[in-house]
Amino acid sequence: MATSSTIPSPPPVQAADPSLSGGRQARLDQVANVVAMTVPLGLLGFAAWRAWGGALRWSDLVVMAIVYSLTGLGVTVGFHRLFTHRSFKTGSALRFTLGALGSAAIEGPLIEWVSNHRKHHQLSDEPGDPHSPHHHGPGAVGALRGLLHAHVGWILRGDAASTPERYAKDLLGDPVARTVDRLFLLWLLAGLALPFALGAALTGALSGALTALLWGGAVRIFLLHHATFSINSLCHFFGRRAYDTGDESRNLAWLSLPTFGEAWHNNHHAFPTSYRHGLRRWQIDPSAAVIRVLELLGLAWDVVRIGDARLERAAA
Numbered sequence: 001m002a003t004s005s006t007i008p009s010p011p012p013v014q015a016a017d018p019s020l021s022g023g024r025q026a027r028l029d030q031v032a033n034v035v036a037m038t039v040p041l042g043l044l045g046f047a048a049w050r051a052w053g054g055a056l057r058w059s060d061l062v063v064m065a066i067v068y069s070l071t072g073l074g075v076t077v078g079f080h081r082l083f084t085h086r087s088f089k090t091g092s093a094l095r096f097t098l099g100a101l102g103s104a105a106i107e108g109p110l111i112e113w114v115s116n117h118r119k120h121h122q123l124s125d126e127p128g129d130p131h132s133p134h135h136h137g138p139g140a141v142g143a144l145r146g147l148l149h150a151h152v153g154w155i156l157r158g159d160a161a162s163t164p165e166r167y168a169k170d171l172l173g174d175p176v177a178r179t180v181d182r183l184f185l186l187w188l189l190a191g192l193a194l195p196f197a198l199g200a201a202l203t204g205a206l207s208g209a210l211t212a213l214l215w216g217g218a219v220r221i222f223l224l225h226h227a228t229f230s231i232n233s234l235c236h237f238f239g240r241r242a243y244d245t246g247d248e249s250r251n252l253a254w255l256s257l258p259t260f261g262e263a264w265h266n267n268h269h270a271f272p273t274s275y276r277h278g279l280r281r282w283q284i285d286p287s288a289a290v291i292r293v294l295e296l297l298g299l300a301w302d303v304v305r306i307g308d309a310r311l312e313r314a315a316a
Contacts, residue, residue, distance in 0.1 A: 133237050
């Protein structure tokens with residue numbers, strides 16, 4: 001039986017944003033996307049070469065783990081479950097903090113990210129879905145083309161962006177979201193300054209700060225990007241389907257840890273507003289655990305839960 005706990009229907013289309021019409025701003029965005037994809041990849045190679053030469057410090061891995069977790073949860077708890085699907089409510093200060101941490105992941109400004117993801121849910125695996133791996137030709141070649149498109153191609157091409165006036169109008173009228181979005185460059189720089197500062201604090205040396213910046217900055221960005229992108233590509237192609245959602249969303253258990261629970265993607269498409277994506281006890285979902293802790297501390301409320309009876313009916 002199909003389930004339909006969907007996000008609210010978008011408001012009527014307003015005037016299109018000129019920056020998304022293929023003009024100068026769109027070209028600048030495309031260049032920025034290419035830089036954001038390629039520079040971390042090049043620095044990853046440099047970091048691997050340095051590590052092979054014995055230059056990798058324990059502090060570098062500690063810093064990378066800390067910044068990866070903070071920015072990754074900023075995306076999963078903040079951008080995704082809070083701002084996109086409104087799975088819980090919280091105060092302005094925490095909303096601002098989660099938005100800033102998600103922005104530091106350098107996956108795009110908040111409102112653009114939310115708008116693209118809501119469009120994906122509205123058109124999941126149908127024509128118009130910004131990053132579906134399907135409908136890209138027959139056979140193995142078509143499958144590979146689709147996976148590449150869903151993983152990074154749609155970002156590099158820059159021609160699949162949604163219209164915030166249609167898909168994120170609520171955030172355009174939200175002072176916190178607008179401020180976070182407008183300060184995207186600041187959060188980008190802060191996401192690089194943090195590992196530098198942590199490296200300096202842990203080692204007391206400039207060299208330690210610089211290697212921490214390499215691992216907690218460039219390598220962390222590369223790893224987090226491709227963990228997130230794998231939800232768009234792998235989780236719409238491989239894995240198990242617990243629910244008939246009318247699309248190709250799938251659960252991919254091994255990807256749940258590096259994505260903080262986002263890889264229970266079929267569950268998420270069945271119940272988009274649920275604060276938990278890992279709906280079963282054994283389905284590890286660190287993002288849901290963070291939201292639960294926030295709730296226990298009184299920092300989150302109106303947390304959306306899906307009852308067991310509804311889960312069983314949906315799976316029937």
